[in-house]
Amino acid sequence: MKNTHVISVENLTKVFGDFFAVNNISFHVAKGEVFGFLGANGAGKTTAMKMLIGISKPTSGEAMVAGFDVKTHPEEVKKNIGYMSQRFSLYNDLTIRENITFFGGIYGLKKNDIKKKSQDLIDELNLHEEADKLVGSLPLGWKQKVAFSVSLLHNPQIIFLDEPTGGVDPITRRQFWEMIYREADKGKTIFVTTHYMDEAEYCDRVSIMVAGKIEALDTPKNLKEQYNVASMNEVFLKLARNLE
Numbered sequence: 001m002k003n004t005h006v007i008s009v010e011n012l013t014k015v016f017g018d019f020f021a022v023n024n025i026s027f028h029v030a031k032g033e034v035f036g037f038l039g040a041n042g043a044g045k046t047t048a049m050k051m052l053i054g055i056s057k058p059t060s061g062e063a064m065v066a067g068f069d070v071k072t073h074p075e076e077v078k079k080n081i082g083y084m085s086q087r088f089s090l091y092n093d094l095t096i097r098e099n100i101t102f103f104g105g106i107y108g109l110k111k112n113d114i115k116k117k118s119q120d121l122i123d124e125l126n127l128h129e130e131a132d133k134l135v136g137s138l139p140l141g142w143k144q145k146v147a148f149s150v151s152l153l154h155n156p157q158i159i160f161l162d163e164p165t166g167g168v169d170p171i172t173r174r175q176f177w178e179m180i181y182r183e184a185d186k187g188k189t190i191f192v193t194t195h196y197m198d199e200a201e202y203c204d205r206v207s208i209m210v211a212g213k214i215e216a217l218d219t220p221k222n223l224k225e226q227y228n229v230a231s232m233n234e235v236f237l238k239l240a241r242n243l244e
């Protein structure tokens with residue numbers, strides 16, 4: 001049963017000057033859940049995510065991530081999570097194998113462990129021909145798949161993905177989501193932001209942020225029923241329109 005909360009957020013708020021970028025949000029995410037974190041541009045998703053990964057101090061409120069308080073134990077939070085941002089890419093001038101070795105070192109893995117993990121990753125992604133090519137020569141979709149695998153090298157409990165598939169073609173996006181499901185099946189928790197509404201349909205639950213607040217949070221099925229529409233895209237549009 002998915003009943004253990006690995007992310008617990010209570011009244012989390014971030015204020016810049018007198019602007020509430022994140023305004024009193026509360027939610028829980030269960031172990032093994034694929035949790036979609038949606039919102040229009042500027043809704044506050046990245047600001048919220050930065051607090052959850054321990055790199056931005058909340059103005060007020062609480063967040064426990066992987067068993068640690070983001071305010072008092074941000075370093076422990078970082079050790080227990082993986083993070084991949086849309087703009088994070090690997091080093092273009094290193095090969096795939098060199099990137100894995102480099103990031104494995106940063107994550108503090110032992111030499112033998114890095115060797116084994118790089119081989120596993122190359123096998124899993126079927127990258128035998130590309131492993132010793134410069135990452136810069138790979139298509140974006142491949143880079144993002146490798147970046148996702150690299151964010152898992154230190155075996156984190158939770159993986160935060162900030163628009164991981166932005167600009168990636170639909171087939172590669174589908175493959176990326178297959179990777180996400182594989183990790184969720186292994187008990188990893190996935191916290192993912194996306195602008196693609198087909199991807200929102202793949203999440204176990206989805207929250208929708210509007211102007212710093214969570215306006216809706218439920219399974220895609222329940223949200224569609226609640227708003228009496230056929231797709232998550234329409235749910236999203238209804239919520240965004242309500243604001244206007």
Ligand SMILES: Nc1ncnc2c1ncn2[C@@H]1O[C@H](COP(=O)(O)OP(=O)(O)OP(=O)(O)O)[C@@H](O)[C@H]1O
Pocket residue numbers: 016021039040041042043044045046047048
């Ligand atoms: N360091 C900062 N100082 C002042 N304002 C900020 C800062 N960081 C973010 N903001 C503002 O907070 C609001 C929310 O930004 P945020 O990046 O969290 O939105 P988002 O939902 O992630 O949007 P996007 O989908 O475009 O990434 C925006 O109005 C942004 O300008």
